[in-house]
Amino acid sequence: MRILQLHCDYVAYKPKQRALKSVPELSEEEKKGSKLENAVIVFSSFEVGDNEAVLLEAIHAVKKNFDEVKAENLLVYPYAHLSNNLAPPSEAILLLNHFLKLAKEHVCKDAIKSPFGYYKEFELKCKGHPLAELSKSISSQKIESTAEKLGAEKIIVEAVKPGQELVSDSLKQEDKTKRYFKVMTPDGVMHDLDKFDFSEHSNLKTFYDYENKKVRAYSSEPAHMKLMREQELVGLEAGSDGGNLRWYPKGRLVKKVLEKKITDLMVDYGANEIESPIMYDFEHPALKKYLNRFPARQYIVQSDDKNFFLRFAACFGQFLIAHDASFSYKQLPLRLFELTRYSFRREQSGEVSGLRRLRAFTMPDMHTLCEDLTQAKQEFFNQYLLCVDWNNDLGIPFETAFRVQEDFFNENKEFYTKMVAHIGRPVLFELFDLRYAYFITKFEFNFVDQYGKATSLSTVQIDVENCDTFDLNYTNSNGKKAKPILLHASIPGAIERVVFALLELQGEKIALKQKPMLPTFLSPTQVRLIPINEKQRDYCEQALSELSKHGVRVDYDDRTDTLQSRIREAETEWVPFVAVAGEKELMEGKFNVSIRSSGRQEKLSIKELIELVKNETLNQPFEKLSLPPYLSKRAKYN
């Protein structure tokens, strides 16, 4: 328990608005508030583990002060902000009531309290004498018996039951009319959450719990943070702001391949790739309006006497281009795409985390202008399919949430049923009656990690607001100006989050004692050549140039360490194909290749090995690794 006591000439308060859903309405009398003269106000925070002994200790402190300053009135003011370890409201209310009872008995028989769970305005004039301001922190561990100090008899406290239900049924009902969750199964049936059997869908349950903030995450560092360092992919940069990372050659390779993959996908889908500035004028009228609707925290950059904010998405860059472009219904849907390196969001310091939440991140952002709602729905559906394929292709499991305005859902039920049927497992629906943002509907694919946290990856939204804000128009078939419907889409969410999910999945494998590895097309080294001794040098160098010529990322361990230690290092680097050559292999014209995915060893010729790698990376982009192929020439970056 924490208390702050102020001795005041007067103190007055008035309840304004309910802050906690679980507290009852106030009576007319309580709503008026109160004013006390020559009073001690006791701001009180009730904490986890507080009990009668704690309350008595606090009363003792209050009484001592109250008598000393010769106050006449006492106000107990529940005040959460003194503690970071608050008792749940249900317990705190009982503790507060008992605290008041003790205060009446021992300190001031006319003591009153202000209501719990309401925002209140208050006004006070604190006296200036040395005892006018006192604060105290009391915990059950530190208490000696204080009943004697008070000269009080033992008082029995009413049992405080953890989690005691204080919510009335009518209040629950009221909540539901605003925003509520349902589950849709692939057969198109909507289920109430309390009736849905989650037993075969534990990740969906975890996701829902996370959405509902019922689950507390473990307080451990996520697995990917260690892995990104160990694999020489990404490091923290103390010389920059938090959440701005450094990417080493191997990490840059992984990121570059993913960037190429999404860019190719978008261009093949019909997007026009553009590049827009990273900073924008705060005073631009359209941007001003948009900023109010999307109150992300921004970095600010000064130029002369003007302030610019660093973009937090590609939206405005593309909207401003679309505003100035000329197009008619014949060119719709019109898709603009940019791989933002970077988008900036000045997340609060305590919120930045590894690759999961950053202040500078790479978002492949596409916006689609559609002729009407029919076309918008078609695009929404197509982009939904792209997202499903994208995540399946990378082997990233996900849970789906659709968020929809109620009316729109009821008018378009078929539309959603079709999409849920496509992925063939239950998904979460959040329905809301009043539109709280610029979108009328959206979906998100969420990655659920081993700590019970959900992270949004893919998302597409139908925006019914920003065509007005940014004055985007097309010419319709009558030659008249018309408003398009706008879609926002990020198929991967953010490149960093893809890496985050892939690494977290490897962390889970390691925990299960399985061999971790990245998909071959993302592995910085796809084939590692290891000679048993110097005599196979020429043979390996020949293989190196042959594999390299065929677009395989290959390197050569030319160091003089023992065979075992070189094999071990290839294993710890998750190399998918480790090709060893000794006397025998040289004679046969082959390599003894360890295949990581199967754990098997096979004798393969270079031609066969190339074929194998090509097979595993079919239809995937390729980029070169910017490190010397000779391991003896490589610097270490971790």
Added chain:
RNA sequence: GCCUCUGUAACUCAGCCUGGUAGAGUGUUUGCAUGGUAAGCAAAAAGUCGGGGGUUCAAAUCCCCUCGGAGGCUCCA
């Protein structure tokens, strides 16, 4: 932003409670070892103990301030 934990060699960490000459493993360099599928042997180099102030004869260690990192909180009286 608030709270808790944390900062010691390039990396991972011990030492701090109870003040008294700065430690280990890994990596790096050098020498030996030429090895058949997850760590060969030996030696060396390497540290303003995050930064600043204080207490003390003496501070990595105790106290205060400050800066970085991790986690939690930020619909909460």
